[in-house]
Amino acid sequence: MDQLLQSAGVSGRAAVLDGGLGQLLADERPDLAAADGLWVAGMAARAPAAIQAVHRRYLDAGADIIMTATYQSSVDGYIAAGLAADEHEAAALFEAALRAAVNARRDYLAAAGDTRRPLIAVSLGSIGATLGDGSEYTGDFGGGMTAADIKSFHLRRFRTIAACLESPALHGQIDLLALETIPSLVEVEAVVAALGEAAQAGVRLPPAWVALTAASESQMPGGGTVEAAASAAASSPHVCAVGINCVPVDLVPALAACVQRATSKPLVCYPNGQAWLGSADQWKNRDKQTPLEEFAACARHWIHAGAAVVGGCCRTGPEHIQALAEMVRDADAQPRPAHK
Template sequence: MKTISTYPIIMDGGMGRELQRIGAPFRQPEWSAQALIEAPQFVSQAHEHFLAAGAEVITTNTYALVPFHIGEKRFKQAGSRLIEQAAGLARKSANGYPGVAVAGCLPPALGSYRPDLFSADSARPIIDLLIQHQQPYVDFWLAETVSSIAEAELIAHSVLPTNKALWLAFTIQDEVDGEPRLRSGETVFEAVGWLDKTRLSAILFNCSCAEVMEAAITTARKALAGLGLEQDIRLGVYANSFLPIGDAHQANDGLCTLREDLTPEAYRDFARLWMKAGASIIGGCCGVTPSHIQELAALKEDIRIEP
């Protein structure tokens, strides 16, 4: 009998860069929200590409539906409608593929990779609106690119009334050497040990380099084992295809360069390492294409037929 660590759930890849790749309206600071605003059919097309590649979970295109990306005025005037529209598009796409789940994206409310900008009082009404207008369409919540324990705490508390499970994805520092740390500087071990496990069903690491993920999974697994929760909470990875992002990075300050070496085959090799370390959820973040997801789906099929 196989364990969950060798039989992964396959997530989708990076929505923003897929929209750009297929010719959707795409620019900063709106990022992936631009297609939703101007040509939502491209969002459905992107979902379809990941589903056809073998994704078992697709994520709502709500990452950029925050004032940081679309501006305070547009968020107040159209935020609720756009959030519901994005969630509805994902649900409609998933309904065409039996067994596919929809993850309700809860993005960084005040800017990616910027724990210094986080304020619970400022973030709470944004997160609450994202929850309210996605709840009827999604199967569970996916908090993405979480940079600090304080941000994780707010989201975990905010989703409790919905009675839906939470997958919490931390972004970590792109440093291969040393102890894995969140962008805030807090260690992965501290973050996993602190977490309120109510409704939490998975801890993931996203939007960081592929090379740093194995150590993060290993550390998280040790922390869960120490709490007696190793068999209760899944671990997962969906790395980006960016060059390393340092502390000085400013989100929305131009498009990050994509790596040429992180081919679908290379990404699949990394996925094997993550699974060996304990990951049972695998997908992709920024720059990870349907071709990459197809390789992950093939990897899962290989596992199915192994003796």
């Protein structure tokens, strides 16, 4: 991970990750939303130029890492939504979403004259994120789904991504995989098993981070402790960092401590900018959002506690990332110790 950050021009300090994509676009472009369960992945399929524009906004705000609009993406999901007729067309949609991020970085570098080369991570949510029922927040994926089923799902998606990365437009352009919002120890173990099986089969993938979500200061919503899940994730040689995402800001210190007790691998922290109370209408109450100054001040503490990457998840936007970037580049953001 340190080598990647060094290649991005952010060696010696924490890297700034981007913020949310789906909710930002849903707020600004409600015409792009559709009831297909694909959320931002569907938006990327219908309007890749809009996704590319959001990536560029995050880069202009100071993001060192941007994540692709593929969080809910899966072959079966694209087909079920009527966006693809078969696996080949579904893979083309994956590739188009990745190209949106690559093109945004290309245009940013051409215009900015920056010494940084921001990184691109392929966002891959829990299997629950592709079911369209919110089960990535509970770990309840429906009766009859086994650990083997979950592993098979992730392995198939890894193979699709690897095939996309062999295309001339993407070869050498993607730096990381971001396995996100993983709600249970069982799924973490399935992800680790899938990464290992993919590597053994010669499937070429970038290094991955695994980001966990939580129901409390120590427990996963779908079963298992955060510490045990972090240990399981870190056991994989294909995992370069372990983190937490899609949780309230006030849970981050305790959850970060759980992760750090489990592993010395770099820590990634990107919580929500507003607490989720289970209602879409609740998101509309902007008074409940964490103020920008408070969000940046909290992130300063995460960095001083050892976080290598800080950013935002739901209900964070370019203004949050700009606040983080300004804080990180301030003189009081101390250099980080070296990580494995």
